[in-house]
Amino acid sequence: MVEIEIAAHAGACYGVERALAMARAAARDAEGPVRTLGPLIHNPLVVDELAREGVSVAQSVSTADAGTLILRTHGVVPRLVEQARAQGLHVLDATCPYVKRAHAAARRLVRQGFQLLVVGEAGHPEVEGILGAAGDGARVVSRLADLDGIDLAERIGVVVQTTQTIERLQQITDALLARAREVCVVNTICAATTDRQRAARALAEREDVMIVIGGKNSGNTRRLAEISAASCPKTHHIEDVAELESSWFYGARLVGITAGASTPAAHIDRAVAVIGGMCDSA
Amino acid sequence: MVEIEIAAHAGACYGVERALAMARAAARDAEGPVRTLGPLIHNPLVVDELAREGVSVAQSVSTADAGTLILRTHGVVPRLVEQARAQGLHVLDATCPYVKRAHAAARRLVRQGFQLLVVGEAGHPEVEGILGAAGDGARVVSRLADLDGIDLAERIGVVVQTTQTIERLQQITDALLARAREVCVVNTICAATTDRQRAARALAEREDVMIVIGGKNSGNTRRLAEISAASCPKTHHIEDVAELESSWFYGARLVGITAGASTPAAHIDRAVAVIGGMCDSA
Ligand code: F3S
Ligand code: F3S
Numbered sequence: 001m002v003e004i005e006i007a008a009h010a011g012a013c014y015g016v017e018r019a020l021a022m023a024r025a026a027a028r029d030a031e032g033p034v035r036t037l038g039p040l041i042h043n044p045l046v047v048d049e050l051a052r053e054g055v056s057v058a059q060s061v062s063t064a065d066a067g068t069l070i071l072r073t074h075g076v077v078p079r080l081v082e083q084a085r086a087q088g089l090h091v092l093d094a095t096c097p098y099v100k101r102a103h104a105a106a107r108r109l110v111r112q113g114f115q116l117l118v119v120g121e122a123g124h125p126e127v128e129g130i131l132g133a134a135g136d137g138a139r140v141v142s143r144l145a146d147l148d149g150i151d152l153a154e155r156i157g158v159v160v161q162t163t164q165t166i167e168r169l170q171q172i173t174d175a176l177l178a179r180a181r182e183v184c185v186v187n188t189i190c191a192a193t194t195d196r197q198r199a200a201r202a203l204a205e206r207e208d209v210m211i212v213i214g215g216k217n218s219g220n221t222r223r224l225a226e227i228s229a230a231s232c233p234k235t236h237h238i239e240d241v242a243e244l245e246s247s248w249f250y251g252a253r254l255v256g257i258t259a260g261a262s263t264p265a266a267h268i269d270r271a272v273a274v275i276g277g278m279c280d281s282a
Numbered sequence: 283m284v285e286i287e288i289a290a291h292a293g294a295c296y297g298v299e300r301a302l303a304m305a306r307a308a309a310r311d312a313e314g315p316v317r318t319l320g321p322l323i324h325n326p327l328v329v330d331e332l333a334r335e336g337v338s339v340a341q342s343v344s345t346a347d348a349g350t351l352i353l354r355t356h357g358v359v360p361r362l363v364e365q366a367r368a369q370g371l372h373v374l375d376a377t378c379p380y381v382k383r384a385h386a387a388a389r390r391l392v393r394q395g396f397q398l399l400v401v402g403e404a405g406h407p408e409v410e411g412i413l414g415a416a417g418d419g420a421r422v423v424s425r426l427a428d429l430d431g432i433d434l435a436e437r438i439g440v441v442v443q444t445t446q447t448i449e450r451l452q453q454i455t456d457a458l459l460a461r462a463r464e465v466c467v468v469n470t471i472c473a474a475t476t477d478r479q480r481a482a483r484a485l486a487e488r489e490d491v492m493i494v495i496g497g498k499n500s501g502n503t504r505r506l507a508e509i510s511a512a513s514c515p516k517t518h519h520i521e522d523v524a525e526l527e528s529s530w531f532y533g534a535r536l537v538g539i540t541a542g543a544s545t546p547a548a549h550i551d552r553a554v555a556v557i558g559g560m561c562d563s564a
Contacts, residue, residue, distance in 0.1 A: 105464075166459060166460050169459055170455075170456040170459055173452075173455060173456070173459060173465075174452040174455070174456065177448060177451055177452055177455060177467060177469055178448050178452075180469070181468065181469055182387075182467065182468045182469065183466075183467050183469070184465075184466040184467070185459060185464065185465050185466070185467075186463065186464045187459055187462070187463055187465070
């Protein structure tokens with residue numbers, strides 16, 4: 001009899017569940033077309049489901065002629081919101097509250113006279129959104145070396161892209177402590193990412209097989225697969241239950257499942273059902 | 283011909299020079315007895331010099347019956363200042379401005395609603411002074427383990443005893459970043475200590491003999507001697523030029539000199555003269 005166990009923290013995070021609910025409610029209630037600015041989340045399966053429910057994808061603000069435009073969980077620069085409203089669109093802001101928290105912290109630190117640094121991936125939409133909230137003068141620090149190109153003030157304020165690691169934040173803060181008089185860090189890392197990684201690591205250590213569910217284009221899901229594979233060689237990253245193969249479970253007694261932050265709970269439930277069926281008939 | 287070189291940063295720091303000048307001015311100008319609350323600096327030679335100039339040592343506020351009471355460079359708790367004034371003493375505050383900066387930063391962070399932590403040696407007068415400025419609720423963190431005994435708030439403010447190392451500050455800040463939402467660090471470490479250590483290390487690497495001048499009871503001078511000895515085995519820590527021995531300089535071509543933060547420039551000049559004389563007559 002195979003035992004299937006789901007990681008303590010797995011699947012859609014609070015912000016993704018919230019954005020999905022907002023999108024589905026808009027599809028039901030809103031007048032005119034309902035579009036998300038770019039795919040709502042990094043999960044092609046879910047994007048297709050939403051399309052069938054009447055939520056399509058606008059690649060840019062200008063291509064959305066009318067109706068409702070939904071902003072994704074990682075937020076956008078204020079300029080795009082103004083542009084959308086100027087086009088007469090109804091803007092539905094599904095930016096995750098944890099991302100908004102970084103915007104608010106950035107604005108506050110700038111108000112308090114700090115030079116603002118955003119620890120994160122240069123060019124990432126979430127980081128662009130934080131820079132947008134912070135205004136001119138804010139700079140991105142992706143790696144320690146980036147500090148050398150910045151004329152550091154005496155008083156430095158730091159906020160962090162939600163998916164960054166605490167180690168990266170500590171490394172950059174240490175360097176700032178040696179170069180500035182005052183360093184004020186608002187740690188806006190979202191625990192969801194680290195919780196899922198810790199839970200995947202713990203589960204993979206005791207499982208015969210690990211199944212990681214989520215978009216192949218989802219960075220955090222790929223990271224979960226790497227972490228699982230490090231201690232459970234039989235790790236498979238799938239986007240769709242159709243990819244599951246019974247041979248993966250031959251001789252297996254413990255099967256672990258985890259999923260990225262863009263994978264709805266329903267997808268996990270489906271995988272449990274399919275794997276259960278495969279193992280029973282094995 | 284022996285070459286004598288003084289370290290790039292050596293001898294009395296800004297705060298000590300300032301306190302000495304204030305004490306000597308008071309001895310000249312003040313009415314009534316002039317006392318320092320405890321030895322003005324960790325250098326018995328200097329304390330004797332001051333005594334000959336009319337500046338004696340009061341071991342406590344209560345033992346100072348009248349006249350002027352001078353507060354040392356590392357500052358005191360506000361309660362002692364009030365007590366001295368209540369006794370009718372004229373209080374001359376020679377607290378180093380860099381120490382006062384830590385007091386001001388502590389008060390500001392408390393005003394801004396941060397829980398205040400002081401990184402430093404529990405019980406050290408300077409740390410007591412900062413705690414006094416910060417008021418109730420402020421706690422001392424000497425080692426990482428101390429954090430476990432503190433009920434950490436979401437928002438933590440940190441100031442540092444001037445003589446702490448940047449490595450200690452970074453270590454404790456890293457731990458706080460993983461446990462609190464916002465960490466605001468005002469780095470009140472005084473560069474004088476690190477500058478002297480760096481200069482001693484650089485000098486000792488190329489000298490045949492190193493002479494380190496300063497109180498045997500002075501922590502920072504002992505630290506300089508340790509650093510020098512690490513790369514120049516012939517390192518001698520002296521308090522008084524009378525301790526110099528010509529045999530130390532036999533065969534030496536390069537003689538380096540450094541001195542702790544409580545050693546007046548005059549003491550360095552005297553050592554240079556005596557060593558020069560010894561080497562000429564060798
Ligand atoms: S920032 Fe929000 S979108 Fe998810 S990973 Fe964290 S809850
Ligand atoms: S704190 Fe002040 S007393 Fe000297 S070592 Fe720094 S200048």
